[in-house]
Amino acid sequence: MTTILLLVFLPLFFLSTVASGLYFLVVLPGRWRVPYEESLALLDSDDRDELERADRLLGQAVNAGPRGKGLSRIRFAQAYVRAMLGTYEPARYAAAATVLDELVAADGHSAHTAYLELWVQSRLDNHDRVTDLYAEQRELLDGRPDSRRIAAVSHLQLAVGHWRRRETDGALHHFDRVRELGELTERIPPEVNDLQLVKGVQAVFDGRTDEARDAFADARRRSAERGVPTAQAELGLLACDWADGDPGQLGEWLERLAQEVERELTDLPANPGGASAESGADEDSDADSDADTDTDTDADADADADAKERSRTAELLRTGIALLRLIALVREWSRRPALSGAPSAADFAEFDARVDAVRAADPELGDAALVGGLVRYYFALSQPEREQALAVLDGGTELAKGIMLPEVLDLMERERALGGEGDAISRYLALVTEFLDDPDRSPEDRAQYRRLKARFTRFQDAEGIEEGAVPTQRSAPDDHRRRSQALRRRIELIVYPRVRDLPDDAPAKLALRELLADLDRASGVYAEGAEVLQSAEQKLITSTGAILLPEEPEENA
Numbered sequence: 001m002t003t004i005l006l007l008v009f010l011p012l013f014f015l016s017t018v019a020s021g022l023y024f025l026v027v028l029p030g031r032w033r034v035p036y037e038e039s040l041a042l043l044d045s046d047d048r049d050e051l052e053r054a055d056r057l058l059g060q061a062v063n064a065g066p067r068g069k070g071l072s073r074i075r076f077a078q079a080y081v082r083a084m085l086g087t088y089e090p091a092r093y094a095a096a097a098t099v100l101d102e103l104v105a106a107d108g109h110s111a112h113t114a115y116l117e118l119w120v121q122s123r124l125d126n127h128d129r130v131t132d133l134y135a136e137q138r139e140l141l142d143g144r145p146d147s148r149r150i151a152a153v154s155h156l157q158l159a160v161g162h163w164r165r166r167e168t169d170g171a172l173h174h175f176d177r178v179r180e181l182g183e184l185t186e187r188i189p190p191e192v193n194d195l196q197l198v199k200g201v202q203a204v205f206d207g208r209t210d211e212a213r214d215a216f217a218d219a220r221r222r223s224a225e226r227g228v229p230t231a232q233a234e235l236g237l238l239a240c241d242w243a244d245g246d247p248g249q250l251g252e253w254l255e256r257l258a259q260e261v262e263r264e265l266t267d268l269p270a271n272p273g274g275a276s277a278e279s280g281a282d283e284d285s286d287a288d289s290d291a292d293t294d295t296d297t298d299a300d301a302d303a304d305a306d307a308k309e310r311s312r313t314a315e316l317l318r319t320g321i322a323l324l325r326l327i328a329l330v331r332e333w334s335r336r337p338a339l340s341g342a343p344s345a346a347d348f349a350e351f352d353a354r355v356d357a358v359r360a361a362d363p364e365l366g367d368a369a370l371v372g373g374l375v376r377y378y379f380a381l382s383q384p385e386r387e388q389a390l391a392v393l394d395g396g397t398e399l400a401k402g403i404m405l406p407e408v409l410d411l412m413e414r415e416r417a418l419g420g421e422g423d424a425i426s427r428y429l430a431l432v433t434e435f436l437d438d439p440d441r442s443p444e445d446r447a448q449y450r451r452l453k454a455r456f457t458r459f460q461d462a463e464g465i466e467e468g469a470v471p472t473q474r475s476a477p478d479d480h481r482r483r484s485q486a487l488r489r490r491i492e493l494i495v496y497p498r499v500r501d502l503p504d505d506a507p508a509k510l511a512l513r514e515l516l517a518d519l520d521r522a523s524g525v526y527a528e529g530a531e532v533l534q535s536a537e538q539k540l541i542t543s544t545g546a547i548l549l550p551e552e553p554e555e556n557a
Contacts, residue, residue, distance in 0.1 A: 082095045094124065128154075196215050216237045366399045369403060370393070432545075
C-alpha cells in the first residue's frame with residue numbers, strides 16, 4: 001500500500017514543484033521583466049513620448065511585484081527616466097528624488113544612486129543637500145568626473161548667497177571648497193580675496209577690535225598661502241593696535257611695510273603687454289602662428305590687467321602707509337614728557353621728509369599740506385613762520401583731494417580776517433579817528449587822540465582802510481553798554497597779532513586784561529557819570545597804542 005501511495009504522490013509532488021518553479025522563476029518574473037527590458041531600450045532616447053512610455057512600462061513592472069535586486073533595478077531605472085523627464089517638466093525632478101529616497105532607504109548608496117541623487121538635487125537647487133551628499137559619498141562620487149563639477153556649482157551658488165547677505169565666513173568657506181575641488185575656480189570673483197579684509201575693516205569701525213584682528217590675521221594667512229603680498233592684512237593688524245600701540249614701534253612697523261610695498265612695485269613689469277606687441281608683429285606668418293598669437297595676446301592682456309590692478313593697489317598702500325608714518329611721528333612727539341621742549345631741528349628734518357613722502361606718493365592729496373601746515377602753525381615762533389604755515393594750508397585747499405575740514409578752513413578764514421600787524425595798525429587808526437570825532441569827548445581826550453593818530457599815521461599800510469571815519473552821533477545812555485562790548489571786541493582783534501605768542505603772565509597781557517576789566521566795570525556804572533566810561537576808554541586806547549609801538553616815546557609824536 002505504501003508503495004502504491006509513493007508511486008501516486010511522488011509524481012504529483014514533482015509536477016507541482018516543477019509547476020511552482022516555473023511560475024516563480026519564469027511566469028512571475030516575466031510579468032515585470034518584459035516591461036522592464038522594453039523600457040531599457042527607451043532610456044537613451046531624447047524624445048519625450050518615448051521617455052513617457054518608458055515611465056509607464058516601469059510602473060507596470062513595479063506593479064508586477066518584483067522583489068530584491070529586481071525591484072532595486074526597476075526603481076533606479078524609474079528614478080532615472082523621471083529625472084530625464086524633468087528636462088521637459090521640472091516637477092518630475094521631485095518625483096525622481098522621491099523614488100531615489102525609497103531606493104537608498106532600502107539598499108543604501110551605490111556609485112550610481114549617489115551620482116543620480118547628486119544630479120537630481122542640483123536640478124532642484126537643493127545646493128546644501130548637494131554639498132552634503134558629495135562630502136558624505138565622496139569615495140563613491142570621485143569616480144565620476146562630473147560629480148566634482150556639480151558640487152562646485154552648488155558651492156558657488158551657496159557662496160554667492162552668503163556674499164549677498166554679507167556673511168563673510170560662509171562665503172569664504174564655500175569658495176575654499178571650490179578651490180579644493182579644482183573645478184570652476186575661474187568663476188571665483190577676484191574680490192573674494194578681499195572679503196576678510198572688508199570684514200576686518202567693518203569690525204574696526206564697529207569697535208570690535210578682537211574680531212577685526214582675527215579677520216586680518218586670517219586674511220594674512222590666506223595671502224601667504226596664495227603667495228601674494230600680505231601688506232593689506234598687515235596694515236589692518238596695525239590699525240587694530242593703533243589706538244594703544246607705541247607710536248615708535250608702529251612707525252617701525254610701517255617702515256617695514258613701506259619697504260615691502262616698494263619691492264612689490266619694483267618687481268612689477270615696467271611695460272606689461274610689451275610681449276603682446278612683439279607677438280603681434282608676426283601675425284602675418286601663417287594660420288597656426290596666428291592662432292598662437294591670438295592666444296598669447298589674450299594671456300598677455302589678462303596679465304597686463306592683473307599687473308595694473310596690483311600696481312594701483314600698491315600705490316594706494318604706499319600713500320596710506322606714508323600718511324600713517326607721518327601721523328605716527330606726530331603722535332610720538334605728543335607722548336614726550338611735559339616741558340621737554342619743542343621738536344629739534346633733527347625732528348623737523350624727519351618730519352619734513354615724511355611730509356614729502358606723502359606728497360610724492362599722491363601729489364593731489366591734501367593731507368600732507370594739512371598735517372605739515374598745522375604742525376608748523378602750532379610751533380611757529382614769529383608772524384612770518386605763521387604766514388608760511390598758512391600758505392601751506394592754503395595750497396592744500398587747491399588740490400584735487402584738498403583740505404576740507406571745517407575747523408581748518410575756519411582757522412584760515414580767521415587768520416585772513418585778522419591780517420598782520422600792519423592791518424592791526426590800520427584798524428587802530430580807524431578806531432582812534434572815531435573817538436577823535438566823537439562830540440562827547442573832552443578837549444583833553446581829543447588832544448590825546450590827535451597825538452595818537454599823528455604817531456601811528458606814518459605806520460599805516462598804504463593799502464589799508466580809508467582815512468575817513470564814520471561820524472559818531474550822540475548816543476543814549478542805554479547804547480553805551482553795547483558800544484563798550486563792541487569796543488572790547490575791536491581792541492582784542494587789534495592787539496591779537498602782537499600778544500598771541502606772549503605767555504599768559506606777560507606784562508602786556510596782564511595790563512590789557514586789567515584795562516578791559518576796567519572798561520567792563522565803567523560800562524556797568526555809566527549811569528553814575530559818562531566821565532568814568534570815557535576815561536576807561538581813553539586809557540584802553542592809549543595802552544593799545546603802547547602795545548603796538550612800545551619803542552616810540554609818546555612825547556615825540
